[in-house]
Amino acid sequence: MKLKIFILSIALFGLNSLFSQENSISGKISNNAEALPYVNIYLKKTKIGVASDENGYYELKNIPKGNYTLIISSIGYKTKSVKISVLNNQKIIRNFSLSEDNSLDEIVISGTLKPVSKTNSPVPVEVYSKTFFKKNPTPSIFESLQNVNGVRPQLNCNVCNTGDIHINGLEGPYTFVLIDGMPIVSGLSTVYGLTGIPQALIERVEVVKGPASTLYGSEAVGGIINIITKKPSNSPKLTTDTFASSWGEINTDIGLRYKLSEKTQGLLGINYFNYQNRIDNNNDGFTDLTLQNRISLFNKINIERESNKVFTIAGRYVYEDRWGGEMDWEREFRGSDIKYGESIYTNRWETFGTYQLPTSENINFQFSANGHYQDSFYGTDAYDAEQLIAFGQFVYNKQIKEKHDLLVGIAYRYTFYDDNTFATIDKNGAINQPSKTHLPGVFLQDEISLNKRKKLLLGARWDYNSAHGNIFSPRINYKWNSRDNSNIFRASIGNGFRVANIFTEDHAALTGAREVEFNGELDPETSWNANLNYVKKINTENSFITLDASAFYTYFDNRILPDYETDSNKIIYANLNGHSVSQGISLNADILFTSGLAINAGATLMDVSVTENNIKTKQLLTESFSGVWSVSYKFNNDFTVDYTGNLYGPMRLPLLGENDTRAEYSPWYSVQNIQLIKKFTNSWEIYGGVKNLLNFTPAANSINSANNPFDVGVDTEANPELAFDPSYVYASNQGIRAFIGLRYTLF
Known part of the structure; x- marks a missing residue:
């Protein structure tokens, strides 16, 4: 009798696993106006997750039966959390729309040299997305910074128009410029380093005002960009x-x-x-x-x-x-x-x-x-x-x-x-x-x-x-x-x-x-x-x-x-x-x-x-x-x-x-x-x-x-x-x- 119960349990377990393999959640992510590619979609407290494709479509497969919290997140948009129940042999289709997050509570690295959310950072970091800079298109990021509070592109010569960046009134040499966290703009290129960066590749710009020499060394006196x-x-x-x-x-x-x-x-x-x-x-x-x-x-x-x-x-x-x-x-x-x-x-x-x-x-x-x-x-x-x-x-x-x-x-x-x-x-x-x-x-x-x-x-x-x-x-x-x-x-x-x-x-x-x-x-x-x-x-x-x-x-x-x-x-x-x-x-x-x-x-x-x-x-x-x-x-x-x-x-x-x-x-x-x-x-x-x-x-x-x-x-x-x-x-x-x-x- 015990043997039969054991065999039956194994069979039921296998059948349940078989059905669970067909459970899925799929759909499309957009911002009301257009599809959003590369959005992260995952089930909380599991290893099941995926990113939306070029057209905003996603599909989570092989989901065991149960109750879950579905998380949809993308930089520049408000994270969405949705309760969802998955039954056996169920294919769920759910479309989601994300709204822009102008507070930009996203991952920043400039204040502490390690990834941390902007809200949790003990160092105040200002974040400006690519959308912000598109509001006043310019040939270089140097000119784009004219719309950032407390930051002023300063021309240093009427003839050759070279310039630098002032933060809170401090001249360009006091501003430390980095690309992806690495010090790139040296002293000789202070006047040129912010030109020629292809803006099509810029995800965001982080600005820290005030000395950051503890982490970044010399030049980071007025702040960092x-x-x-x-x-x-x-x-x-x-x-x-x-x-x-x-x-x-x-x-x-x-x-x-x-x-x-x-x-x-x-x-x-x-x-x-x-x-x-x-x-x-x-x-x-x-x-x-x-x-x-x-x-x-x-x-x-x-x-x-x-x-x-x-x-x-x-x-x-x-x-x-x-x-x-x-x-x-x-x-x-x-x-x-x-x-x-x-x-x-x-x-x-x-x-x-x-x-x-x-x-x-x-x-x-x-x-x-x-x-x-x-x-x-x-x-x-x-x-x-x-x-x-x-x-x-x-x-x-x-x-x-x-x-x-x-x-x-x-x-x-x-x-x-x-x-x-x-x-x-x-x-x-x-x-x-x-x-x-x-x-x-x-x-x-x-x-x-x-x-x-x-x-x-x-x-x-x-x-x-x-x-x-x-x-x-x-x-x-x-x-x-x-x-x-x-x-x-x-x-x-x-x-x-x-x-x-x-x-x-x-x-x-x-x-x-x-x-x-x-x-x-x-x-x-x-x-x-x-x-x-x-x-x-x-x-x-x-x-x-x-x-x-x-x-x-x-x-x-x-x-x-x-x-x-x-x-x-x-x-x-x-x-x-x-x-x-x-x-x-x-x-x-x-x-x-x-x-x-x-x-x-x-x-x-x-x-x-x-x-x-x-x-x-x-x-x-x-x-x-x-x-x-x-x-x-x-x-x-x-x-x-x-x-x-x-x-x-x-x-x-x-x-x-x-x-x-x-x-x-x-x-x-x-x-x-x-x-x-x-x-x-x-x-x-x-x-x-x-x-x-x-x-x-x-x-x-x-x-x-x-x-x-x-x-x-x-x-x-x-x-x-x-x-x-x-x-x-x-x-x-x-x-x-x-x-x-x-x-x-x-x-």
């Missing part, structure tokens, strides 16, 4: 985006996903930008916009390994030929005093990647390397430079019980720099001596969960600079959130440091009539920063609102600033004999209405000052107020209107002396744009609009003595206000213009 590129496995087969403007600008972005083998996938990106139209609307005899010809190639490869270990490697190559100057300048005048022109040839290569070691512990080896070569003339002054940087680090992440999440790392950076200026000549002025800097370091971080609603982050870093010795950077962060995450409070205090290289960072040192002078040896800059951040989420029947407010304070010792005012014939670089302070408050508001209206607005009020010899002055080229906004509305899910803009308060500008006729302060100004997007299918969309609606441009006399760029017949020591000077610049001379573009996506 981390450009996250798409994963090959989650990318469309082909994306193209081409637009042209009425000024004659042409920009093309191409992204292509390909397979080298079953376990090796790649992503190829190409960016091409061309502008060859000589325009002089302000009638100063100089080009209003630098002529450019740029191509960038980007390739990223992911290799699938056992146990889902990470192995990714990427590379980029950028070539750019740009020039600006007198309207009748020709290539044959390069380096001569016949006609004034600033001509720059740039060759740059980069490679970076991550390899997770085949161990039971979570250990990653991350590396990057880049070479930057510049051949340029600023009038008759040649500037030829070469910079090579190699970087590598091991990062070990270990969860200790439930309360401690430990991160330990060792890092090394080697920097080689050489140019044809006196910066690399020995004290006797006879032998060329390239700069070679070794920078080994170790860092430690412990994220402590005090309870479910409180976190404490402790971190410290030690570096040894071969030229300047030991540098220590500690930090502490605290986070509290309410039970429903509708209220989040963060506080932080940390130290930052930076070793400056004037010629690689400050374009003013290379152009104009001023003589460059160094006053003593330049010591590393140090700073202390405190930051308070409060996030409030409000959900109503018709809207989703996120308010994000911050107060910041940074105190600098040994700060290095260009001194234009002690001697109007010189730019003097020295460690500040005093201190500098950057302080202020900022507020961001994201409002999403169920009607299709979306509003993103922000404002920053700040005071950046320099105190030397007990005299306090406002920092040059720094606004006391800035505001940004983006208003979008969708009609019937296939027609969208985007209205974007910014507003800046007055900035103190560098004058050549008391008799300089130019204004000491810039005016209040605003650059506003409008765009219309028409989507025809899931693959095709056309867009167009008008940039700089108010047609704002700086004063026509921004370039001092534009009619005498070589200072012929002028004693600039006796009459400094008569010297040629293109460094008086705070905004582009490019006025109102129309644009039109076309996007195509093949899933």
